[in-house]
Amino acid sequence: xxxxxxxxxxxxxxxxxxxxxxxxxxxxxxxxxxxxxxxxxxxxxxxxxxxxxxxxxxxxxxxxxxxxxxxxxxxxxxxxxxxxxxxxxxxxxxxxxxxxxxxxxxxxxxxxxxxxxxxxxxxxxxxxxxxxxxxxxxxxxxxxxxxxxxxxxxxxxxxxxxxxxxxxxxxxxxxxxxxxxxxxxxxxxxxxxxxxxxxxxxxxxxxxxxxxxxxxxxxxxxxxxxxxxxxxxxxxxxxxxxxxxxxxxxxxxxxxxxxxxxxxxxxxxxxxxxxxxxxxxxxxxxxxxxxxxxxxxxxxxxxxxxxxxxxxxxxxxxxxxxxxxxxxxxxxxxxxxxxxxxxxxxxxxxxxxxxxxxxxxxxxxxxxxxxxxxxxxxxxxxxxxxxxxxxxxxxxxxxxxxxxxxxxxxxxxxxxxxxxxx
Numbered sequence: 001x002x003x004x005x006x007x008x009x010x011x012x013x014x015x016x017x018x019x020x021x022x023x024x025x026x027x028x029x030x031x032x033x034x035x036x037x038x039x040x041x042x043x044x045x046x047x048x049x050x051x052x053x054x055x056x057x058x059x060x061x062x063x064x065x066x067x068x069x070x071x072x073x074x075x076x077x078x079x080x081x082x083x084x085x086x087x088x089x090x091x092x093x094x095x096x097x098x099x100x101x102x103x104x105x106x107x108x109x110x111x112x113x114x115x116x117x118x119x120x121x122x123x124x125x126x127x128x129x130x131x132x133x134x135x136x137x138x139x140x141x142x143x144x145x146x147x148x149x150x151x152x153x154x155x156x157x158x159x160x161x162x163x164x165x166x167x168x169x170x171x172x173x174x175x176x177x178x179x180x181x182x183x184x185x186x187x188x189x190x191x192x193x194x195x196x197x198x199x200x201x202x203x204x205x206x207x208x209x210x211x212x213x214x215x216x217x218x219x220x221x222x223x224x225x226x227x228x229x230x231x232x233x234x235x236x237x238x239x240x241x242x243x244x245x246x247x248x249x250x251x252x253x254x255x256x257x258x259x260x261x262x263x264x265x266x267x268x269x270x271x272x273x274x275x276x277x278x279x280x281x282x283x284x285x286x287x288x289x290x291x292x293x294x295x296x297x298x299x300x301x302x303x304x305x306x307x308x309x310x311x312x313x314x315x316x317x318x319x320x321x322x323x324x325x326x327x328x329x330x331x332x333x334x335x336x337x338x339x340x341x342x343x344x345x346x347x348x349x350x351x352x353x354x355x356x357x358x359x360x361x362x363x364x365x366x367x368x369x370x371x372x373x374x375x376x377x378x379x380x381x382x383x384x385x386x387x388x389x390x391x392x393x394x395x396x397x398x399x400x401x402x403x404x405x406x407x408x409x410x411x412x413x414x415x416x417x418x419x420x421x422x
Contacts, residue, residue, distance in 0.1 A: 063131060064108045076367070079115040080330045081355075085363050086111070089355070092152070099148035105133070105141060113138055114145040118352060121332040143344075150347055153354035156361075159186070159219075159227040159255045166261075169223035174375070177316045180415050181264070181276075186227060187320040188219045188263040188275065190239045193334045195345055207235035214342075216349060217242045219255065219263060224323040224372060225360050226353045228255055232346035239268045260411075264317040273408045278313050279306040279416075286310045288318065309416035315375065322372040325379025327356050330368055 067075050068083055075083045090107050093099040101107045113131055116122050124135045131138070160168030163185055170185040172178060192213040195205050205212035213235035219228040230252060233242050243265075246254050257263060257274040264276050267286055271277035278286045284306050285291055291311060294300035302311040328334050331352045337345055359366055371377060 061106050061109055064106070064112050067112070068108065078119075079112060080119045080368075081115065081359065082363055082366070085359055085366075086115075088362055089358060093145070093148045097148040097151040099145060102141075105137070110141045110145050114142055114149075117142060117338075118331050118333045118348065121336050121338070123338070146344070146347055146351055149351040149354055152358070153350045156354050156357045157226050157229055157350070158253075159221065163221075163227070163255060164258045164261050169221040169225065171222065172316055173222050174316075177312065180312060180419055181316055183260045183262060184264055184276070184316065185257055185261045186219050186221045186263050187317045188217070188243070188265050188269070189317075189320045189324075190215055190217050190242065190268075191324050191328075192216070192235055193328075193349060194337045195235065195342065196337050196339045197342060204234040204236055207237075209235065214345065214349070215239070215242060217246060218320070218353075220320045220323045222319055223360060224319065224326060224369065225357045226323070229350060229353050231349040232342070240270060243269055264313060266314075266317065270405075271409060271412065272405050276313070276408075276412065278310040279412075281306075284310065286314055288314050305416045305420035308419050309412070312419055318375060321379065322375075322377050325377065326368045326372045327352065329379065330356065 067078055068086070072083060075081065075086060079086060081089070086108075090111050093111065094101075094107050099107055099110065101110070109131065113127055113133075116130070117127060122130075124138055127133075127138050128135055160170055162168070163170040166183075166185060172181055172184060177184075192207070192209065192215055195202075195212040195214045197205060197212055202212040205214065207213060207215070214231060215233040215235055215237050216229060216231040217233070217239075218226050218230075221227050230242070230246060246252060247256075262274050262276045265271075267278055267280050269275060269277055280286075285302070288311075291300050291302060302308045333348060334352060337348070340348070360369060363369075372379075
């Protein structure tokens with residue numbers, strides 16, 4: 001009897017263990033089934049039954065057409081271009097520089113997206129919402145427009161063919177600079193725009209501003225147009241080093257002055273033949289802001305022939321500062337660059353310069369240019385992205401062709417004396 005009870009008890013234990021194992025297996029099967037069902041549901045919703053994201057009724061060209069057929073102010077606020085300039089630019093990019101419409105996007109829409117990104121610093125997601133297109137589509141068309149404008153830049157960022165004769169806008173417009181700077185054909189200077197680089201690669205681009213920038217050497221004429229630009233230099237590169245490199249790189253097609261012609265340059269550059277720099281010294285003022293700090297008229301007035309030369313030189317060379325002011329004020333992306341490859345960032349800078357020139361040549365009533373035509377114009381841009389004012393510490397006695405440079409210094413002295421004696 002006892003043996004039978006023991007055997008029954010053992011059987012119950014075995015049955016209980018089997019039931020627990022079966023229950024555990026069932027739980028595992030149910031968990032796996034739930035995971036599989038959830039995965040199938042996610043796949044179905046993502047790839048088979050996609051819920052539309054861009055569902056606005058303002059699709060395709062509706063946004064662009066409303067702007068182009070609406071008030072002039074609306075076009076200028078959105079694209080920083082007047083409607084006639086926008087239409088002309090679209091036509092030229094299509095007919096001359098290879099920009100093509102696609103099945104789902106017109107050239108107007110392509111250019112509109114590009115301008116909105118550059119003028120307002122709009123991100124990809126915001127542009128998706130405004131234009132009702134996928135992010136990949138916007139990325140692709142942005143680079144298509146950038147490539148076309150890059151071709152435009154090669155044609156429009158260049159001087160007049162007879163620039164060394166003072167033709168076109170290669171001579172001072174204001175008579176007060178004549179005859180002192182009658183041989184001046186433009187101004188040369190550098191500027192910085194913010195750069196975005198991956199962590200660990202930004203060190204060479206961090207200069208005196210304390211954050212990554214790219215340094216850009218430019219030449220401008222007296223119509224506030226860029227006639228030469230070399231972008232993409234590291235922010236830590238010294239202005240005079242970039243300048244010297246430019247002079248020795250024939251492939252850049254730099255527009256060298258010839259004969260007695262010259263560009264005005266600031267105190268960061270060497271005073272050599274073809275490049276008229278101001279007088280330097282601890283007690284010699286140069287920048288206009290230094291003259292304006294005086295509390296009385298007598299303190300603000302330049303003292304002696306060197307400061308009188310510097311004051312007129314700085315006033316005439318101010319054309320490049322006004323050009324930078326108009327250029328940077330129009331393009332927000334220059335003040336807060338997006339995360340593009342550094343080569344793309346360089347191309348964006350050149351594209352912004354190309355459109356700047358295009359506007360100036362096509363439209364004589366642009367609001368920003370009209371304001372900057374006043375010589376007292378003060379650029380309203382973020383001071384963090386204004387140009388560096390560091391002084392060149394290069395020993396000019398080591399500059400090549402020192403004999404010619406001595407003659408050039410004598411020419412500067414003659415001009416300074418003429419200004420002093422007037």
